Amino acid sequence: MKLITNQRQLTGLIKVPGDKSISHRSLMFGALAEGKTEIHGFLPGEDCLATKKLCASLGVVIEEKDTVITIYGKAGRFKNPSQPIDIGNSGTTMRLGLGLLAGAGVEATLYGDDSLNHRPMARVMTPLNSMGARVSGDSGTEYAPIKIKKSQPLDGISYDMPVASAQVKSAILFAALQTKGETLIKERIATRNHTEEMIKQFGGQIEVFDNQIRIIGPQQLLGQRIEIPGDISSAAFFIAGALLTSDSQVCLENVGLNPSRTGLLDVLNAMGADIEKINIDPHNQLGDLVVRSSRLTGTVVEGEIIPRLIDELPILALVATQAQGTTIIRDAEELKVKETNRIDATASELAKLGADITPTEDGLIINGPTPLKPATVSSHGDHRLGMMLAIASLLVKEGTVTLEGSEAISVSYPRFFEDLNTLLVKDF
Ligand SMILES: O=C(O)C1=C[C@@H](OP(=O)(O)O)[C@@H](O)[C@H](O)C1
Ligand SMILES: C=C(OP(=O)(O)O)C(=O)O
Secondary structure (H helix, E strand, C coil): CEECCCCCCEEEEEECCECHHHHHHHHHHHHHCEEEEEEECCCCCHHHHHHHHHHHHCCCEEEEECCEEEEEEECCCCCCCCCCEECCCCHHHHHHHHHHHHHHCCCEEEECCCCHHHCCCHHHHHHHHHCCCEEECHHHCCCCCEEEECCCCCECCEEECCCCCHHHHHHHHHHHCCCEEEEEEECCCCCCCHHHHHHHHCCCCCEEECCEEEEEECCCCECCEEECCECHHHHHHHHHHHHHCCCCEEEEEEEECCHHHCHHHHHHHHHCCEEEEEEEECCCCEEEEEEECCCCECCEECHHHHHHCHHHHHHHHHHHHCCEEEEEECCCHHHHHCCCCHHHHHHHHHHHCCCEEEECCCCEEEEECCCCCCCEEECCCCHHHHHHHHHHHCCCCCCCEEEECHHHHHHCCCCHHHHHHHHECCCC
16 A cells, blocks of 8 residues: 655544453453453454454354443353364464463364464463463474363463563463462563453452462452553554654543553653653553654663563664664564564665664664655564554655555554544645
8 A cells, every 4th residue: 555655743632442462351351250241442453353253262152232342251161162263363362362271171273374373382382281281283383273182170380481471471370260279470571461460350369479470270250341441552653653753742542551561651751752641540550642743862772671562662663763873672582473573574674764774683773863765665464564664654755655565454453544644634
């Protein structure tokens, strides 16, 4: 598709769609709980619809009326799906789903699109199998199709997480909730904590102390009413758009501000961004963000902050191309195993637009500011790359930017272009 270029200004107010991580978990916890769960603000992106399909294949009844989703929990008494389940592009559905299903003793096969079928799954199979599950990849590999076979009831484990991954932690927790005994998880670096928070919200017991998580199963969760805040990972694209275009001011309403997700705001703050948080609701960890055009300087992004902004690194790389000086992103090797290799893809696509960007083993080095120029670029089938490139095109002064693979954006933000259009001040 042809993108909008030479767009000098973004103004107005927007409510970004519901948080993707919380949308997935709302369905899974709703399915696992006893009784009715009502979900408000669910993200109807393809990834979350894959989780909905997975839950339905387990015999869970899910109704949808006026954007409210009601799910009738099965208290873990799921049926075996009658056929292999295609869960598309969604790593979260696959990894959390494996924990949920293995814990419940369900027999199933899960597979996805070409990208998902090449993403590493040993990271969840290893802890689940050491709990006694029988989860295996295709022909002895760690890749999907992944089969879960009938096993003995699982045992709790003590697990030292080798990768900083909320998906791995959550898979273990979904299994542990259904397992007799104690499970202890040690995280070297804290990752998003939505699963821990939602266990409490659904009436479960969990202890979190010094990067350790202790849970004793089995536990019977109870259905709840869930209000999902806007996704800061989706808001990130308009935050960047408003910062980088002149005379812009955008208000993003009702954005989730769980501190395990707000690393981007901390980094942008350090770069000199004008972002104001208003109408903060500390209890529900949400608020509105007012973002204004800003002059930014380069920075170093590394260490413990990385999991707090992992999905925002492609858009942060674009921001860095417009900042004065050098930005260095390190310790982000996990980007290589997302929907695409986001280190290489971000570098190659931004370089086509004229950015001074070098991929490294674990991140990116970006020198700015650089004017961007027209080019044909590709999302590589990755929603976050697609949205980043759409925002990049606004900064191209003259000519056409063509984006190949724009359809990938509907994985997490089906109405992205409509929302972007409402913020654009058109030159007539
Ligand atoms: O738990 C989650 O909802 C997610 C965790 C992160 O993945 P990892 O756990 O693989 O880092 C993130 O990249 C993904 O978009 C969503
Ligand atoms: C990595 C992502 O999602 P998932 O792992 O669920 O595919 C993402 O949304 O950027």
